[in-house]
Amino acid sequence: MTVEITEKKPMQTKNKVLIGVVSALVVVGVALGIYFGTKSNSDNKSGNATNDKSLGGLPTPTTSSSVASPSPTPTGVVPAHGNGTMINGTLFPYYTLTGEAPAPVGVPGMVYTTCKTPNTFSISFDDGPSIYTNDLLDLLAKENIKVTFFVNGNNQQCIYDPKVQTVLKRAFNEGHQIASHTWSHPQLTKLTVDGITLEMTRLEQAFQDVLGVVPRYMRPPYGDGTFGNGNANDLKVQNTLKGLGYVITTWDIATTDADIDDNTNPHKLTDDALMKAEEFQYTSVVNAAAKGATHMALHHDTYERTVKLMAPWSINYVKSLGYKIVPVAECLGDVDPRTWYKKIGPAAATTPAVCQK
Numbered sequence: 001m002t003v004e005i006t007e008k009k010p011m012q013t014k015n016k017v018l019i020g021v022v023s024a025l026v027v028v029g030v031a032l033g034i035y036f037g038t039k040s041n042s043d044n045k046s047g048n049a050t051n052d053k054s055l056g057g058l059p060t061p062t063t064s065s066s067v068a069s070p071s072p073t074p075t076g077v078v079p080a081h082g083n084g085t086m087i088n089g090t091l092f093p094y095y096t097l098t099g100e101a102p103a104p105v106g107v108p109g110m111v112y113t114t115c116k117t118p119n120t121f122s123i124s125f126d127d128g129p130s131i132y133t134n135d136l137l138d139l140l141a142k143e144n145i146k147v148t149f150f151v152n153g154n155n156q157q158c159i160y161d162p163k164v165q166t167v168l169k170r171a172f173n174e175g176h177q178i179a180s181h182t183w184s185h186p187q188l189t190k191l192t193v194d195g196i197t198l199e200m201t202r203l204e205q206a207f208q209d210v211l212g213v214v215p216r217y218m219r220p221p222y223g224d225g226t227f228g229n230g231n232a233n234d235l236k237v238q239n240t241l242k243g244l245g246y247v248i249t250t251w252d253i254a255t256t257d258a259d260i261d262d263n264t265n266p267h268k269l270t271d272d273a274l275m276k277a278e279e280f281q282y283t284s285v286v287n288a289a290a291k292g293a294t295h296m297a298l299h300h301d302t303y304e305r306t307v308k309l310m311a312p313w314s315i316n317y318v319k320s321l322g323y324k325i326v327p328v329a330e331c332l333g334d335v336d337p338r339t340w341y342k343k344i345g346p347a348a349a350t351t352p353a354v355c356q357k
Contacts, residue, residue, distance in 0.1 A: 084096065085097040085098075087338065087344050088344050088345045088346070089212065089345055089346030090211070090212035090213060090344050090345060090346055090347065092337060093173045093174075094173065094174055094175030095175060095337050097336065097337065097338060101336055101338035101339060102335075102336050102339060103339075104216065104247075104334055104339040105332060105333035105334045105339070106216065106217065106247035106249075106329060106332045106333070106334050106339075107247065108216075108241075108242050108244075108245050108246055108247055109238055109239065109241060109242025109246070109247075109248065110247060110248065111226045111233075111238065111248045111249075111250060112247070112248065112249045112250070112296070112328075112332055113227075113249075113250050113251060113252045113296060114252050114293070114294050114295055114296055115294035115295065115296060115328075115331030115332060116294070116331065116332050116333055117294070117326075117330070117331050117332065117333055118292070118294065119292065119294075119322070119323060119324055120294055120323065120324050120325075120326050120330070120331040121294065121295050121296075121297070121318045121321075121323035121324070121325055121326075121331070122147070122148060122295070122296045122297065122325070122326060122327060122328045122330075122331040123145075123147045123148075123297050123299065123311075123314060123315070123318065123325055124147055124148040124149070124150060124179075124219075124251070124296065124297065124298060124299065124327075124328055125147060125148070125149050125150070125299050125300060125301040125306075126150045126181055126219065126258075126298060126299070126300050126301075126302075127150075127152055127155055127156060127181065127185065127258075127300050127301070127302045128149060128151065128152075128156075128157075128167075128300075128301040128302055129149070129151065129157070129164050129167040129168050129171070129301070130156060130157065130301055130302040132301055132302070132303070132304050132306075132307040132308075133149075133167045133171070133301045133307075134167055134170070135307050135308065136301050136307045136311060137167075137170055137171060137174060137176075139307070139311060139312060139315075140174075140176070141174060143315050145315065145325045145326075146175050146176050146177070146325075146326060146327050146330075147176055147177070147325070147327060148176065148177040148178075148179050148217070148327040148328040148329070149168075149171050149176055149177070149178055149179065149301070150179045150180065150181035150218070150219045151168065151178060151179070151180065151181055151203075151207075152181050152182060152183065152184065152185050152203075153182070153183035153184065153202060153203040153206050153355065154183055154184050154355040155181075155184060155185040156302055158354060158355035159203075159206045159210065159355065160206065160209075160210070160351055160352045160353055160354060160355055161353065161354070162353060165210050165351070168210060168211065169210065169211065172211050172213075175337075176327065177217070177327035177328060177329050177330075177337070177340050178207070178211065178213070178215055178340075179215045179217040179218055179219065179249075179328065179329075179340075180200060180203055180204070180207070180215045180217070180218040180219075180246070181218065181219050181221060182199040182200065182203060182218075182220070182221055183198075183199045183200075183202040183203045183206075184199065185221045186199060186221060187221065187222060187224045187231075188220050188221070188224050188225050188234075188237045189224050189225050189231045189234050189236070189237055193236060193240050196236075196237060196240045196241070197240060197244065200218070200241070200244050200246070201244070204343075208343065208345070208347070208348070209347060209348040209351045209352075210347060210348075210351060211347055212344065212345055212346050212347035213340075213341040213343065213344050213345075214341055214342050214343035214344075215246075215340065215341055215342070216245060216246065216247055216329075216339070216340060216341055216342040217246070217247045217249055217328060217329055217340060218241065218246045218247070218248060218249070219248070219249055219250060220237065220241075220248065220250070223250045223251070224237070225237030225238060226238070226248060226250050227250065245342050247329075247332075249296065249328050249332075250296070250298075251296045251297060251298040252285060252295055252296055252297075253281060253282055253285045253286075253295050253296065253297040253298065254281060254297075254298045255278040255281050255282070255297070255298065255299050255306070255310055255314075256277065256278065256281055257278060257299060257300050257303050257305075257306045257310065258300050258302075258303075260274065260277055260278075261274060261303045261305055261306065262303075263302075263303060263304055267305075271305065271309060274305060274309070275309055275310065275313065278310050279313065279317075282297065282314065282317060283317075286321070294323075294331065295323075296328060296331070297314065297318075299311065299314070327340070
């Protein structure tokens with residue numbers, strides 16, 4: 001059976017009309033494309049920041065594909081030589097740190113006078129670095145122990161002095177905790193809030209410049225604002241330090257080297273008299289405390305006999321009691337060095353060589 005398809009004239013006419021309309025639209029589209037394409041090329045030649053009235057006359061945003069994105073700052077990267085950990089451009093040469101940093105344990109604004117971790121004992125040194133600190137670092141390396149250095153900015157020496165920077169960097173690189181002791185060693189209770197803030201932030205900038213870290217831990221000079229006649233629990237001092245994010249640490253054992261020692265020749269006290277007095281400061285506190293009580297001991301690495309006589313005695317005495325000697329932060333529970341600092345980032349490429357008044 002043959003089926004014959006008969007064309008219908010009316011439909012054919014309609015198809016011709018539709019084809020004509022479509023063809024016309026195509027031609028118009030091509031023409032518009034050519035026009036706008038030419039205009040776009042012209043605009044690109046005159047610069048990408050074309051003024052667009054639809055954006056209120058503001059330059060057209062540059063697309064992300066036309067600008068190379070900066071490389072992210074490496075965090076927690078072990079360097080190629082395999083020693084230490086690079087964190088935000090600052091190298092911690094002594095420590096290999098992996099994973100996320102734990103939450104800090106030390107509480108900003110809280111005043112700590114003794115350790116919280118059982119069987120720990122912190123030995124710390126204030127007011128340096130000094131010309132004696134390198135010898136102290138030699139001793140600590142030999143004994144394989146870590147301590148805390150509470151550093152001033154411009155007290156006995158200027159932190160920007162190249163020789164001081166070298167010693168400070170050595171202490172940091174060898175795994176010791178670096179903490180703040182204010183810029184110029186004032187009594188904080190005698191300063192305004194702005195004055196306290198300036199003492200801390202000025203030293204923060206120096207730490208950032210020299211080491212690439214800003215400490216979370218601090219010790220007020222003389223313990224001022226934390227204990228003592230007439231200035232214990234000073235809210236102005238403690239609240240200001242809390243606002244700046246500082247954990248406040250003092251001591252329960254003070255050798256009194258800053259009160260009874262000197263670097264003169266001859267000394268006011270003989271070596272034997274000095275050691276007898278300073279050893280008593282240790283033993284009297286330890287003997288009066290409960291067995292196994294934790295302690296924080298204060299020394300000053302600005303005295304030659306503290307470094308050569310008292311420090312070796314202290315280390316041997318504390319070890320003989322069965323304690324583990326650790327930095328202040330670690331004895332409070334902050335074991336990861338990343339929690340010792342509230343900011344970690346690259347040190348300055350260049351620093352001043354002197355401290356401005």
